[in-house]
Amino acid sequence: MTIDMLFDDVLVEIFNSYLKLHYWLWYRQRNTWRPLVHVCRRWRYLVFASPRLLNLRLEYEGHGPTSEVLEAWPVLPVILLSTFSGHPKSDQRWDNMVAALESEHYYNRICEIVISDITNSRWERFAAAMQKPFPQLTHLEVWVYRGVVPILPDSFLGGSAPCLQTLRLRSIPFPIMPKLLLSVNGLVELSLRDIPDSGYISPDVIATALTVMTRLETLQLLFRSPRSRPHTASRPLHPPTRFVLPALTELEFGGVYQYLEDLLARVDAPRLNYLLITFFMDLNFDVPQFHRLIGHAEVFKTFDHAEVLISDRSIRLGLSPKTRLIDHLTLLELQINCRELDWQLSSLAQVCSSFPLISTLEELEIRESDQLKSSHSEDDMENAQWLELLDPFAALRDLYLTRGIAQRICGALQDLFGERATEVLPALRNLFVRTRPLQPVQEAMIPFVAARQLSGHPVAIDRWRR
Numbered sequence: 001m002t003i004d005m006l007f008d009d010v011l012v013e014i015f016n017s018y019l020k021l022h023y024w025l026w027y028r029q030r031n032t033w034r035p036l037v038h039v040c041r042r043w044r045y046l047v048f049a050s051p052r053l054l055n056l057r058l059e060y061e062g063h064g065p066t067s068e069v070l071e072a073w074p075v076l077p078v079i080l081l082s083t084f085s086g087h088p089k090s091d092q093r094w095d096n097m098v099a100a101l102e103s104e105h106y107y108n109r110i111c112e113i114v115i116s117d118i119t120n121s122r123w124e125r126f127a128a129a130m131q132k133p134f135p136q137l138t139h140l141e142v143w144v145y146r147g148v149v150p151i152l153p154d155s156f157l158g159g160s161a162p163c164l165q166t167l168r169l170r171s172i173p174f175p176i177m178p179k180l181l182l183s184v185n186g187l188v189e190l191s192l193r194d195i196p197d198s199g200y201i202s203p204d205v206i207a208t209a210l211t212v213m214t215r216l217e218t219l220q221l222l223f224r225s226p227r228s229r230p231h232t233a234s235r236p237l238h239p240p241t242r243f244v245l246p247a248l249t250e251l252e253f254g255g256v257y258q259y260l261e262d263l264l265a266r267v268d269a270p271r272l273n274y275l276l277i278t279f280f281m282d283l284n285f286d287v288p289q290f291h292r293l294i295g296h297a298e299v300f301k302t303f304d305h306a307e308v309l310i311s312d313r314s315i316r317l318g319l320s321p322k323t324r325l326i327d328h329l330t331l332l333e334l335q336i337n338c339r340e341l342d343w344q345l346s347s348l349a350q351v352c353s354s355f356p357l358i359s360t361l362e363e364l365e366i367r368e369s370d371q372l373k374s375s376h377s378e379d380d381m382e383n384a385q386w387l388e389l390l391d392p393f394a395a396l397r398d399l400y401l402t403r404g405i406a407q408r409i410c411g412a413l414q415d416l417f418g419e420r421a422t423e424v425l426p427a428l429r430n431l432f433v434r435t436r437p438l439q440p441v442q443e444a445m446i447p448f449v450a451a452r453q454l455s456g457h458p459v460a461i462d463r464w465r466r
Helices: 008-025 031-037 041-049 066-072 090-102 120-129 177-181 203-210 257-264 288-296 298-302 341-353 370-375 383-390 403-413 439-444 446-454
Strands: 058-060 078-082 110-118 139-144 166-170 189-195 218-223 250-255 274-280 305-310 314-320 331-337 363-368 398-402 430-434 460-463
Touching: 008 031, 008 041, 031 041, 058 066, 066 090, 078 090, 090 110, 090 120, 110 120, 177 203, 203 257, 250 257, 257 274, 257 288, 274 288, 305 341, 314 341, 331 341, 341 383, 363 403, 383 403, 398 403, 403 430, 403 439, 439 446
Parallel strands: 058 078, 078 110, 110 139, 139 166, 166 189, 189 218, 218 250, 250 274, 274 331, 305 363, 363 398, 398 430, 430 460
Antiparallel strands: 305 314, 314 331
16 A cells, blocks of 8 residues: 555544654754645645644744745744844844734734844834734743843733743843733743843742642743842741642742742642752751652652762752653752852751751762862862761762762761761762772771771772763
8 A cells, every 4th residue: 555545534644643753853843744735735735634633833933024924825823933143134034023923914823932032122122012912822932132121011912821831031020920920820831031130029929820820830930140039028927828739840940048938838749750949059058848849749759869969160969760760750959059169068968957858868979070170179178068968868878979079078987986987877888989099099998997897887899880
């Protein structure tokens, strides 16, 4: 049987599978259906007869006037893409795209808008064109350059976007954000990145908006600076009523820990399986709501592997299953941004001291970046800080260290004698070091190994080969 002999419905299903595959392989391009309609008249008819099943969209990047490009095809939903920053003809293409936003004939067909290169000279016209409802708009992504100071009027999107499913904004202060968010109860992804100080939204306002987002799966809130700290007077004196985000699986936050604590005091997310948190440096980290959130997410309870990466700018803790079979689906990562190594260790130790998962982990890797090797190689660290970091890992059996970290940690461990030698990492059985030769490490650790042997908790030292 040749392809020409297939029934129409079978052929359409083949088209559908082909387009779905190419959607992911080619960075979510939507125009991959175009070659199909040029094969023959029958294929062209079948494709255009099944626009919903095949999810047909017209990607328009401003190549040519809208009257020529969009009119050349049947009436289909339109995706506006701005990916031409720096192109010699970018101004003309930008004008063509904004013309589509302004046109009474085309704007109601626009289903996605992705703009990533707005400059000051382009912002005013774009903002003016967006002051009306877009009835088919489901995806809106707008990034501006750091030097741009955008102002979105109250009439942005007509003050309402009931069909919107994805909202991604970067570097944009948004005075009417609370009003708009309350109208997007079908939102699946909300991403507010590089939020400037002038765009501050309080945890209470965000939490109130989230109450209507029962379909929200992804939430990203990343502030530009530590000045996003919530005002003490606005923080609740009594625990607020907590509500559940039933569909939320991914949460990414960047800011001061007090903001996250205030937000998490109002929400719960039992289906969470991806958590990426970045804190600005603080002298004291008191994060009980963060710990509660992790404790309520069932998938994190399966984690038994931890990684600590120390660099010249931050310290990062990542938790995952030892098998790594589902790393792309489940991940918990905490990063604290600061430059001083002693502050890095002290900050992470504070968080780990009451971290519900730390005491059950069996495997830990501690690595340093190349930048750390050069910038902190001469630091004379207090051994007590390393021991403070290791203390919570009560169930740890295997400890993996890169060479530079091994020199520091072994220096702390070799001074432990008697009961103290078994109080730190009491379940430790194997110490793996990424270094050649291994003998200097083994010799430096003789007192610690001997103390563990006498206490009935032997530790073997070997080279980290993987």
